[in-house]
Amino acid sequence: MNEIIRYDHVDVSYNGKCVAHDISFGVQPGEILGIVGESGSGKSTLLRAAMGLLGKDGLVTRGDIWYQGKSLPDLAPQELRRLCGADIGMIFQSAGSSFCAIRTVRAQLWEMMQAHGMTDAQLFEEQVQELFARFGFREPRRILESYPFELSGGMQQRVGVAAAMLLRPKVLLADEPTSALDVTVQKQVIEEMLLARELFGTAILLVTHNIGVIRVMADKMLVLRAGEAVEYGSASELMLRPQAKYTQRLLAAVPQLRR
Numbered sequence: 219m220n221e222i223i224r225y226d227h228v229d230v231s232y233n234g235k236c237v238a239h240d241i242s243f244g245v246q247p248g249e250i251l252g253i254v255g256e257s258g259s260g261k262s263t264l265l266r267a268a269m270g271l272l273g274k275d276g277l278v279t280r281g282d283i284w285y286q287g288k289s290l291p292d293l294a295p296q297e298l299r300r301l302c303g304a305d306i307g308m309i310f311q312s313a314g315s316s317f318c319a320i321r322t323v324r325a326q327l328w329e330m331m332q333a334h335g336m337t338d339a340q341l342f343e344e345q346v347q348e349l350f351a352r353f354g355f356r357e358p359r360r361i362l363e364s365y366p367f368e369l370s371g372g373m374q375q376r377v378g379v380a381a382a383m384l385l386r387p388k389v390l391l392a393d394e395p396t397s398a399l400d401v402t403v404q405k406q407v408i409e410e411m412l413l414a415r416e417l418f419g420t421a422i423l424l425v426t427h428n429i430g431v432i433r434v435m436a437d438k439m440l441v442l443r444a445g446e447a448v449e450y451g452s453a454s455e456l457m458l459r460p461q462a463k464y465t466q467r468l469l470a471a472v473p474q475l476r477r
């Protein structure tokens with residue numbers, strides 16, 4: 219199995235308190251893993267652990283997160299920063315808040331690409347226009363020339379996904395990428411992520427409360443409760459035949475989207 223990322227018996231603690239315990243799973247290139255569970259079950263912590271974003275109180279205390287033969291928690295900060303974005307992209311609940319308010323979208327995307335070694339502004343322009351066109355943005359030039367506050371929250375999120383994909387990451391960590399959006403824009407962001415997988419073979423770790431989003435996107439599903447893995451397996455199988463009472467309750471609790 220050529221998994222692109224593997225969590226291997228991972229424990230994570232904040233201030234010595236274990237909030238994720240003995241979590242193991244692997245994700246193949248192009249595969250989408252949905253991570254679900256009630257609030258506080260450790261979903262975001264698992265994504266943040268891969269990126270070294272647990273803050274000063276958080277630590278991977280046991281196990282490994284393997285990415286292409288490297289143990290991410292053991293990497294030097296500098297090496298981890300090099301992987302973040304370029305190899306492992308991120309998209310959060312509100313892309314708007316990760317954009318700087320006083321610089322245009324173009325300036326920020328160009329800066330990001332320069333930070334990852336791009337020097338040719340013409341090439342950047344071609345690549346960004348091409349990607350925006352593929353993602354179905356009607357006015358790519360206007361978007362690039364906009365300040366983030368001039369775009370709707372939904373458009374900011376769509377640009378956030380496109381921005382993450384500019385670097386063609388092999389893995390995309392998506393933490394509640396649709397939960398702040400109305401249903402129409404949710405659908406567009408979901409389609410964008412599915413397109414990213416189709417175009418670039420990106421694997422996606424998707425954290426969401428919305429089982430409907432899992433239903434339309436995920437190949438596999440990990441169900442967390444209080445930091446423990448309750449169930450893990452094929453998403454369609456778990457949707458049809460959830461074994462644990464907890465999963466049955468989660469599935470019953472959330473409104474569903476149609477594909």
Ligand SMILES: Nc1ncnc2c1ncn2[C@@H]1O[C@H](COP(=O)(O)OP(=O)(O)OP(=O)(O)O)[C@@H](O)[C@H]1O
Pocket residue numbers: 232233237255256257258259260261262263264272273275276
């Ligand atoms: N920086 C932190 N310091 C201390 N405890 C934290 C920190 N971040 C998260 N926690 C605790 O870790 C546990 C898991 O939190 P986490 O945010 O990963 O859950 P989650 O499943 O993503 O929740 P939600 O769905 O509400 O976002 C919770 O008990 C939370 O209070």
